[in-house]
Amino acid sequence: MKAEFTLITDTGSQALVADISQLVVAGWAGRDRAAIDHHIEELAAIGVPRPSSVPLYYRIGHNQLTQEENLQVLGGDSSGEVETFVFAVNGELFVSISSDHTDRKLESVSVAFSKQACIKPVGRDAWRHADVAEYWDELVVRAWIEENGERVLYQEGTLDSLQNPLDLIAGYVGGAGTLPDGTGMTCGTMGAIGGIRPSAVFDMELFDPRRKRSIRHRYVTDSLPVIA
Template identity: 65%
Template structure:
């Protein structure tokens, strides 16, 4: 899937075209056992079975990646999850932001299928991973949803609560670098309140050390669920 980024580094911004052929969703990626259990319980509350192992690596079709401002879903049962997103291109590793948008009704039947049926929105900005590697744990992911016509906080946490990107990559590859043209979402933080759908999802990756942000906002177009 061809994605277009604005790559921001110390003094420059340049266009980056990336053709991703593989997409991996790292699930149950918490670093702390209690935090993992909290997320498992969140999903169990809506009928999602416990995972067989942690972390788990779900393969999703790369053509589900999108940088559009609107995604279409079938039925009113899906919701977003803010995640750091890393990808390998030209022998280097980059970081951006993605939403693991998931059909929660289908998730109770199969987590893997629930991830496959929804598009995965990706931001249009990126950083070099090397520029943030030393302070990865300080990066913050946030999300907001629209409720009652107003924006409400939905997720807020640092990446210190999750396994690091290199750790997740090693777990997936067995120790090798992330394969070329592969993207990986790196897990999410707990929601504020209950997991729930919303017509608008806004997300942000904040770097407090270099004082910069990557953000993306998308709306959800709900298609009728017919039998």
């Protein structure tokens, strides 16, 4: 999948094209074991099996990655999760934002199948990882949903609650190093405020408090009928 980004730097912007041929979802990627256990229990409450180990790396078909804003999903049981998205181009690591959109009903049967079944929206802007690596833990991710016509804060937190992407990459590739060119990885999420629930609108943000800039992406889902 060819993903086209606008690379934002301190001196301006330029086009950046990433040919994503491998897509990885890093699950159960919390840094604080108590927070991981909270998310495990949060999902267990809706019937999701507990993981065999943490973190886990789910390979997803790269065709599931999209930068579109109007999407179709099957049924009404899926929901988004805001995550940072790291990817490699010409040996360099870049950062954007993504949603690990997941079918919650299918998740109670198989987490891997539930993730593969849903599209993975990713933003259109990116930063160099090197520009934010020194203060990665200070970055903030947020997501909003719509309920009864109102915009509601759904997730929010600093990245110090999640594993550093370099540690996740090391766990995936089996040692120190960066992602292979053409590989993209979502880097874990945090608990939902008020519990996991679906929304046709998912609005997400990665905020850099030092440079006072954000990467944002909003998408809307149309639920297709489940025909038996």
